[in-house]
Amino acid sequence: MYRYLIRRVLSAIPLLFGLLTITFFIIRLAPGDPVSLYVQGDVDPHYAEDLRAALGLSDPLPLQYVKWLKGTLTGELGVSFSKNAEVADILLETLPNTLLLTTFALLFNFVLGIGLGIITALKRGSGIDHTVNITSLFVYSMPEFWLGLMLILGVSLQLGVLPASGMHSPLAKYLSFPEYVWDVAQHMVLPVFVLGVASAAATGRYMRGSLLEVINQDYIRTARAKGLSEVLVIGKHAMRNAMIPIITLLGLSLPFLLGGAVIVETVFAWPGMGKLTIDAIFSRDYPLIIACTMVSGVMVISGNLVADLLYALVDPRIRYD
Amino acid sequence: MTERGRVPKVRLAAGGSPLLRFLDRNVPGVAFIRSGQRRFGLLLLGYVLAFVVVILGAWQDFIRAFVSFGLSMYLLIVDPGHLVVFWRGEVIEHWIAALFSVVMLMLLWWLNRRYLLVEAADAVEHERSQWALAWREFKKNRVATTGLVVIVLLYTVVFLCPFLAPFHPNAFQDGIVTKYQPPLSTVTVLHLKERRVAGLEQSSLNVDPEHAHAIRQLIEVNRELTEEGFGRQRAVDGYHVEGSNVIATVGNEADSISIASLVDSDPDVFAGERRYLLGTDGYGRDLLSRILYGSRVSLTLGFIAVLLSVSLGTFVGLMAGYFGRYTDSVLMRIVDVLLAFPALFLILIIIAVFESVSVPRILLIVVVLGLTSWMGISRLVRGEVLSLKERDHVMAAHALGFGHARILFRHILPNVLTPIIVNATLRIGGIILVEAALSYLNIGVQPPTASWGNIIFEGKDVLAHAWWVSTLPGFAIVLVVVCFNLVGDGLRDAFDPMLNNERA
Numbered sequence: 001m002y003r004y005l006i007r008r009v010l011s012a013i014p015l016l017f018g019l020l021t022i023t024f025f026i027i028r029l030a031p032g033d034p035v036s037l038y039v040q041g042d043v044d045p046h047y048a049e050d051l052r053a054a055l056g057l058s059d060p061l062p063l064q065y066v067k068w069l070k071g072t073l074t075g076e077l078g079v080s081f082s083k084n085a086e087v088a089d090i091l092l093e094t095l096p097n098t099l100l101l102t103t104f105a106l107l108f109n110f111v112l113g114i115g116l117g118i119i120t121a122l123k124r125g126s127g128i129d130h131t132v133n134i135t136s137l138f139v140y141s142m143p144e145f146w147l148g149l150m151l152i153l154g155v156s157l158q159l160g161v162l163p164a165s166g167m168h169s170p171l172a173k174y175l176s177f178p179e180y181v182w183d184v185a186q187h188m189v190l191p192v193f194v195l196g197v198a199s200a201a202a203t204g205r206y207m208r209g210s211l212l213e214v215i216n217q218d219y220i221r222t223a224r225a226k227g228l229s230e231v232l233v234i235g236k237h238a239m240r241n242a243m244i245p246i247i248t249l250l251g252l253s254l255p256f257l258l259g260g261a262v263i264v265e266t267v268f269a270w271p272g273m274g275k276l277t278i279d280a281i282f283s284r285d286y287p288l289i290i291a292c293t294m295v296s297g298v299m300v301i302s303g304n305l306v307a308d309l310l311y312a313l314v315d316p317r318i319r320y321d
Numbered sequence: 322m323t324e325r326g327r328v329p330k331v332r333l334a335a336g337g338s339p340l341l342r343f344l345d346r347n348v349p350g351v352a353f354i355r356s357g358q359r360r361f362g363l364l365l366l367g368y369v370l371a372f373v374v375v376i377l378g379a380w381q382d383f384i385r386a387f388v389s390f391g392l393s394m395y396l397l398i399v400d401p402g403h404l405v406v407f408w409r410g411e412v413i414e415h416w417i418a419a420l421f422s423v424v425m426l427m428l429l430w431w432l433n434r435r436y437l438l439v440e441a442a443d444a445v446e447h448e449r450s451q452w453a454l455a456w457r458e459f460k461k462n463r464v465a466t467t468g469l470v471v472i473v474l475l476y477t478v479v480f481l482c483p484f485l486a487p488f489h490p491n492a493f494q495d496g497i498v499t500k501y502q503p504p505l506s507t508v509t510v511l512h513l514k515e516r517r518v519a520g521l522e523q524s525s526l527n528v529d530p531e532h533a534h535a536i537r538q539l540i541e542v543n544r545e546l547t548e549e550g551f552g553r554q555r556a557v558d559g560y561h562v563e564g565s566n567v568i569a570t571v572g573n574e575a576d577s578i579s580i581a582s583l584v585d586s587d588p589d590v591f592a593g594e595r596r597y598l599l600g601t602d603g604y605g606r607d608l609l610s611r612i613l614y615g616s617r618v619s620l621t622l623g624f625i626a627v628l629l630s631v632s633l634g635t636f637v638g639l640m641a642g643y644f645g646r647y648t649d650s651v652l653m654r655i656v657d658v659l660l661a662f663p664a665l666f667l668i669l670i671i672i673a674v675f676e677s678v679s680v681p682r683i684l685l686i687v688v689v690l691g692l693t694s695w696m697g698i699s700r701l702v703r704g705e706v707l708s709l710k711e712r713d714h715v716m717a718a719h720a721l722g723f724g725h726a727r728i729l730f731r732h733i734l735p736n737v738l739t740p741i742i743v744n745a746t747l748r749i750g751g752i753i754l755v756e757a758a759l760s761y762l763n764i765g766v767q768p769p770t771a772s773w774g775n776i777i778f779e780g781k782d783v784l785a786h787a788w789w790v791s792t793l794p795g796f797a798i799v800l801v802v803v804c805f806n807l808v809g810d811g812l813r814d815a816f817d818p819m820l821n822n823e824r825a
Contacts (some may be wrong), residue, residue: 259664
């Protein structure tokens, strides 16, 4: 097991390296000069030269690459062009916000998805089953940003129940701790719902299919014949096997959640990494773009890793050597 | 619209008057209804009638489009130099709409006739290919066929939108009056005698007198076709007649217009109403027209991007699976790396970075969407190829000394087509969603070109007092994506009856 773990972690390294290299070259080979964003009009051309040199953009490409690689490996992520601050600091500030959002979205996704999957599988062919299936189809086919806007329109603007955007109220810093948490929680409801609900629809579909497959097997009939209660049969015997494919979904849904976070954070003005990435891309802030990509890449790769390991944990038939 | 090609053959209902038999042969659908395939027949008949209704409803534009097309072709031969000078790119969409409706009608008529006439030679029936079987299976699935019908209709709309849209999608005038009109509202308009903005001075044209007449006509026709604004109309909040003038109120101001400049002196004639079925946006542009035109972006772009990504993914998957060893390792490692990018990041980076390159934005988006979504397909294809290449028929092909290309494309590819097709159909919906998201982030299709995503973007800041701008295009997106997902699910079930409804 440990050996497998080490091997998987080691094999993730070239993946990460490839990811970073691709990002680096896409960005550097692109036309368009970031300096021109800051130096406009009839400024002394020497100033532009100096700025370029200071930002390390006047070196030849391979040299830039090596320098950047060295920096990255030693944890030096560089200085953001547009925010004039250490990239690492900016990330430390925004990453927790995104993690907060995605963690709750992931939880919501699995609680709702698994719940609906179990209900629809057990009540197959019933009215509930059809309703849930049709609703899932529509939710799944909805653009996230539109769903977000519709919720802002309906819940925040019309009903006036939840805040429409941001992460806390303007005066949040004067609140006591429990009040602060409550404030953030209120702001979080809509983004978490939007981010999680589409994946929940997909999870529900998988769960339903997976449980239906298990439920018709002999050992379940045996368990019932033994006189076990239905709760025990489903909850313990059937779920144990039906959960296996769902566990893999856990890791695989991370890229979608992170991609979705870009949209959801923009819609709800959530100060997280997604919004940061968009801002960085628009201001051609190379170090920041690369760092954001790296962080999200690390999360995706580790998500897959976790999924693999969980897979081994829940299914003892799988042995990794 | 390939699915029309799989229409089942019909035995003509025996007997009937000569009129009925004439209808059987010449009106698509009638024979199907008469011979018992009522659902299909009605659909076909309805589709044909819809074309006729659209053409009749927009017959002026229809005729103009043909005149414009004919004159342009004529000038292209006799005087290409001047054609270039007076060329208006926008008229092409009218040509396409007009030609499409005629060609589609002829095609349907011909298909209908053909499938009736070959009915005698029943021998053709024996080819119960995998496709024919799948199609039969698919037809039983009502939900999926409904999805397919909606998709066919939507793609028809894409071609016909110049005829269907009540106004030009970018037409705006008198913004103070027309902006943010809610759905179903009407605006009062005054009909003017002259165009408000004078067109090109025709007398100053220095043209070879031989073709001058044709050129003038072409200019006139093209201008009628592509007229953006409401050239001869003026939208007002209210008006009243004072002597020989009409006093129009526009916002807080009053404007006096001489009755002589209106089409008639009778208020019942010179004043009219313009109805906005789905309301207007902040510039006073008609939302229905914009949504109709926006369908072109979403539907064509999604389709082409998927075509691109499926071709690329299939190619990579074939190579990796078939050649194995190093090719496989290298290609699959590339796939792994690309899959490690969170869905949207890669697309965002590439588009943002290549924004300044002077290619049309739509092309850039198609290419980027295509190039960033092929990995799933290539994994799928690779897996299939790995098992296929050990099969006997491939071994036999090897033994016969066939080349790699022939084995790949004649013996392996046909066997992986079905999962590819199912996967591609399910993917179109996703791609349409991504494209809309890009437009929403304002890096997709750029205004003033309408796309569903950028209409929603334009409406997001006025949600509170003009909810319809952002809300309505969203329904269009949901409709399209739902239909593609339904068809995809239907295809999957049809191609793989074993899986049938038991699962998902």
